[in-house]
Amino acid sequence: MKMRILISVIALTIISCNNQEETITTSANLASTQTETTVHPKSQRNKEICWTGTLNGKIPIFIHYQVDGNILVGEITYLNTRDKQPIKLLGTIEAGKSYRLLEFDIAGNITGVIEGTPSEKEFNGSWFSPKTQKELEMKLLPNDTLIASPSIKADPDQSFGEYHYQYGEDGYSGKLAFNKAGDGKAVFDILSLTNVERGPNIAEVEKDTIAFSSDSFIYKIPDSDSCEFKVAFYKGFAYINYTKNYCVGQFGLNATIDGIYLKTK
Structure with missing residues (x-):
């Protein structure tokens, strides 16, 4: 008798859960x-x-x-x-x-x-x-609108391309080029400009070849004391941030490579 009661409770629970449908909006x-x-x-x-x-x-x-x-x-x-x-x-x-x-x-x-x-x-x-x-x-x-979150993760092959940001017509800008250079390798370079109106100050990482097999990499600028940064790739954009504070003295006045870059090609 106890077993029949337990089975009935479980069945009612399953029916109740299945009836609670959720509406997702795009x-x-x-x-x-x-x-x-x-x-x-x-x-x-x-x-x-x-x-x-x-x-x-x-x-x-x-x-x-x-x-x-x-x-x-x-x-x-x-x-x-x-x-x-x-x-x-x-x-x-x-x-x-x-x-x-x-x-x-x-x-x-x-x-x-x-x-x-x-x-x-x-x-x-x-x-x-x-x-x-x-x-x-x-x-x-x-707001109580329900929107399903799409995946923002990028696989390595989706990461290759050109990335860019620009603040207004004459504002700060940045470019990241990231291309395949053979199995497990990639070549990249970064160029950002600030203080454009008074003559651009430059933050530049010259073209280099690196090992690449995931969705991110960490890079230390050669011959620098501790100028190291991470580039993380997502679907449609890349995020660059310093791993050891800002690279003091490495770039021009107020020039920096950190930030979000949109994939444009």
Whole structure:
């Protein structure tokens, strides 16, 4: 008798779980599903973190992203535009848990910079345009739209190509070229420019051949004291960061190679 009761309980549990279906939304149909809520913005497993709110109290926006270590990958949609076309967002979690998200167009131009520190109930900060130099206040609340997180991992063969970023027409820029050089080898070089208006200051890593078989590599600049950096590849972009603080004295004034580079070719 006890065994029959136990089997019945298990059967009811399975039926109940199967009836709890979850609706997943893609970024293509966000406009009809966006509602403000006070849910905790922490990411569910394989789900994006979503926010909705305004810039300068007037421009309605929707943001979603996933978190991978200190990397942020997602999209921003301006809801007052006709086509409501999502724009790629790539960013990092900085010291003090502040977020820095960059809007990228397909050519690697950075069209907007978002900075702020999200909490459980709000994500407030600023939005800045490198083109117009205009800064707007940003206020966001959690959004209960469910979006499945796509994989951002790149296999080694997908990593080869050209990467670029550019802050406005005359702003800071950077290029990373990464090409296959035989089995288990790759050749790369990096060039970044800063202070362009007063004559460019340069951060350059000359072309070199390295061993490469995963989705990242660490490189120490020859003849430098401790100028070492890591290049990590993801689907559609690369992230360069120093492993032993900044390379003091290695490059031109304020010139640096660290940052996010969008894959353009």
